[in-house]
Amino acid sequence: MNTNTPPASPRPGDSYVQSFARGLEVIRSFSASAPQQTLSEVAAQTGLTRAGARRILLTLQTLGYVESDGRLFRLTPRILDLGFAYLSSMPIWDLAEPVMEELVEQVRESCSAAVLDGLDIVYVLRLPTHKIMRTNLGVGSRLPAAWTSMGRVLLAGLPDDALQARLQGLIPQRFTQHTVMDMPTLLERIRQARTQGWCLINQELEEGLISIAAPLTNRAGQTVAALNISGQANRSSAEVMQATMLPALLRAAQSISRMLGTQHG
Amino acid sequence: MNTNTPPASPRPGDSYVQSFARGLEVIRSFSASAPQQTLSEVAAQTGLTRAGARRILLTLQTLGYVESDGRLFRLTPRILDLGFAYLSSMPIWDLAEPVMEELVEQVRESCSAAVLDGLDIVYVLRLPTHKIMRTNLGVGSRLPAAWTSMGRVLLAGLPDDALQARLQGLIPQRFTQHTVMDMPTLLERIRQARTQGWCLINQELEEGLISIAAPLTNRAGQTVAALNISGQANRSSAEVMQATMLPALLRAAQSISRMLGTQHG
Numbered sequence: 053m054n055t056n057t058p059p060a061s062p063r064p065g066d067s068y069v070q071s072f073a074r075g076l077e078v079i080r081s082f083s084a085s086a087p088q089q090t091l092s093e094v095a096a097q098t099g100l101t102r103a104g105a106r107r108i109l110l111t112l113q114t115l116g117y118v119e120s121d122g123r124l125f126r127l128t129p130r131i132l133d134l135g136f137a138y139l140s141s142m143p144i145w146d147l148a149e150p151v152m153e154e155l156v157e158q159v160r161e162s163c164s165a166a167v168l169d170g171l172d173i174v175y176v177l178r179l180p181t182h183k184i185m186r187t188n189l190g191v192g193s194r195l196p197a198a199w200t201s202m203g204r205v206l207l208a209g210l211p212d213d214a215l216q217a218r219l220q221g222l223i224p225q226r227f228t229q230h231t232v233m234d235m236p237t238l239l240e241r242i243r244q245a246r247t248q249g250w251c252l253i254n255q256e257l258e259e260g261l262i263s264i265a266a267p268l269t270n271r272a273g274q275t276v277a278a279l280n281i282s283g284q285a286n287r288s289s290a291e292v293m294q295a296t297m298l299p300a301l302l303r304a305a306q307s308i309s310r311m312l313g314t315q316h317g
Numbered sequence: 318m319n320t321n322t323p324p325a326s327p328r329p330g331d332s333y334v335q336s337f338a339r340g341l342e343v344i345r346s347f348s349a350s351a352p353q354q355t356l357s358e359v360a361a362q363t364g365l366t367r368a369g370a371r372r373i374l375l376t377l378q379t380l381g382y383v384e385s386d387g388r389l390f391r392l393t394p395r396i397l398d399l400g401f402a403y404l405s406s407m408p409i410w411d412l413a414e415p416v417m418e419e420l421v422e423q424v425r426e427s428c429s430a431a432v433l434d435g436l437d438i439v440y441v442l443r444l445p446t447h448k449i450m451r452t453n454l455g456v457g458s459r460l461p462a463a464w465t466s467m468g469r470v471l472l473a474g475l476p477d478d479a480l481q482a483r484l485q486g487l488i489p490q491r492f493t494q495h496t497v498m499d500m501p502t503l504l505e506r507i508r509q510a511r512t513q514g515w516c517l518i519n520q521e522l523e524e525g526l527i528s529i530a531a532p533l534t535n536r537a538g539q540t541v542a543a544l545n546i547s548g549q550a551n552r553s554s555a556e557v558m559q560a561t562m563l564p565a566l567l568r569a570a571q572s573i574s575r576m577l578g579t580q581h582g
Contacts, residue, residue, distance in 0.1 A: 071337050072337050075334065075341075084411075107334050111332070114333060115338060116435070127406060128434060129439040130439075132404070133345060135397040135457055137344055137396065138392040138393075138397060140349040141391065141392060149445075153445060177455070180418060180444065190404060191397065193401070
């Protein structure tokens, strides 16, 4: 599921480099449904002229980010370097994983870390448990913040006015019969996450999926990421997960936050 | 370890969009050692003028790829969308993970998938086992192809002339006392991987690290990725790993290759 909203309309000023912005659009035009594209397809996807799309694709090819058989273009793994620049610039990348591995070992459920981007959460680390998963959420995957436990914990980290402003743009979507649809209740649940320091979501995003999240904070006490455990309702009820897994999750989150505080502020 | 060689010198022709190429360089200038940068630092890292760096950074900020407190700039998680465009355009992304989870469950060692980029392998999926790992190899990490089991299997997938041409650019590096340093032996090992359909590397990259890899092939029989299991010499010898884990690895690789063949050619 990719709920990524397009970036806010750029306001081209003196400083806006249109050709660079268009180039990034060309990269984003490739996807699961369009893994390989012709020049015309890229042009149609991005709104560029064929000549414009061609210049961008040839530049990407010169730099090794795209390869082509002459007709079809596709991205190369070098593209991952761009995201890797982000991941390796996050202190969480190094610090959190060993703690998360211990947590998975302890609770025998999968554990993930995510950050907030607008109204989405974006996965930055994920340790699956060795059970076949129905969902396939790798690094870079997005989910709607308002209906995920990590999202509510991350939204709870915003000052209340910023939180309310951000939720203005939200259009509630019914994922299951449990999805909280009205804004006052949603806001209340987010504030509850802020007060108690964690959040449990019971099948609001997907039937059968229960997850608990806790914030990861920096030295200044700001929430910089969230950590979660997700389980299946048919294996453990929400009450059992809260009773048995929440303490371990909170310990792990505190341990990572302490390291973030010491090493990187 | 990032052995990523800079892209081949671009040959700016009529079709080369210099400002786009420079913009990508700005993204890549962020890293673990430079997670936040001032305008001057970005300019120094990329060789751009301050004015040029400023235009790129402001464009990235307008698009939501960079955030700033006015002085320091840092990447946002939106950058991951660029890499996600690549990962989600790979059929392996959906198909391989369940099979890899079963494999990890069976052999109790970590399992990864990687693709070839020049003389590097790039990790596209990784399932750690729940043992604390010494190495931290997430998606997008690079290792030198010639001294990794996945790399030798991927190089073995090249036609012999392409293989020899590619190895021209290789400068052998001693990682351990076991590292194969001379090119004829290296070439022989890669050809051996081609003949036998798998490769075992015993502590050539890192003391104590043993790994076995097998190719993932498409319908046309071309090697598109590699799958590996890596273990520790102090837990299992190379002989034991080969005897106990190779059959499971080969079955998993064949099963993924079959799915690649059916679904995507």
